[in-house]
Amino acid sequence: MKCPFCGSLDTRVVDSRATDSDDAIRRRRECVKCSQRFTTFERIEEIPLTVIKKDGTCEPFNRGKLIAGLGRATVKRHVTASRLEKMVSDIETQLKNEFKYEISSQELGEMILRHLKKIDKVAYIRFASVYREFKDIDEFMAELEKLQ
Numbered sequence: 001m002k003c004p005f006c007g008s009l010d011t012r013v014v015d016s017r018a019t020d021s022d023d024a025i026r027r028r029r030e031c032v033k034c035s036q037r038f039t040t041f042e043r044i045e046e047i048p049l050t051v052i053k054k055d056g057t058c059e060p061f062n063r064g065k066l067i068a069g070l071g072r073a074t075v076k077r078h079v080t081a082s083r084l085e086k087m088v089s090d091i092e093t094q095l096k097n098e099f100k101y102e103i104s105s106q107e108l109g110e111m112i113l114r115h116l117k118k119i120d121k122v123a124y125i126r127f128a129s130v131y132r133e134f135k136d137i138d139e140f141m142a143e144l145e146k147l148q
Ligand SMILES: [Zn+2]
Pocket: 003, 004, 005, 006, 007, 008, 031, 032, 033, 034, 035, 036
């Protein structure tokens, strides 16, 4: 970490503690060269995931909407809401680990299918047969909303 006073790269951490809200680590640093002290914060990088729709428009990834749609697709199957939550979290984690912050709605649909296949075969077939006709998760979700 470069010293803001003299520009030296030789600094050391003298104190390290969590912030009151526990969402960051506050570090007190001291420059070895000029002895000035300064503070740095370390926090989780939050970059929203963007879904690119078939018509080229973008919208932020909406976790709640996706889980609600999947809930309708898995009606009367033994797939709990928490299982769907976990599935969507796994997808989000997978994308973040790949540093992928943009995904096409088609790609997202295929990812959902791969995960659903492992969870419930019937729900998968039901989802796949309808989804593949639409080739687009947004159209498919819109159709599911009509079924409500
Ligand atoms: Zn310095």
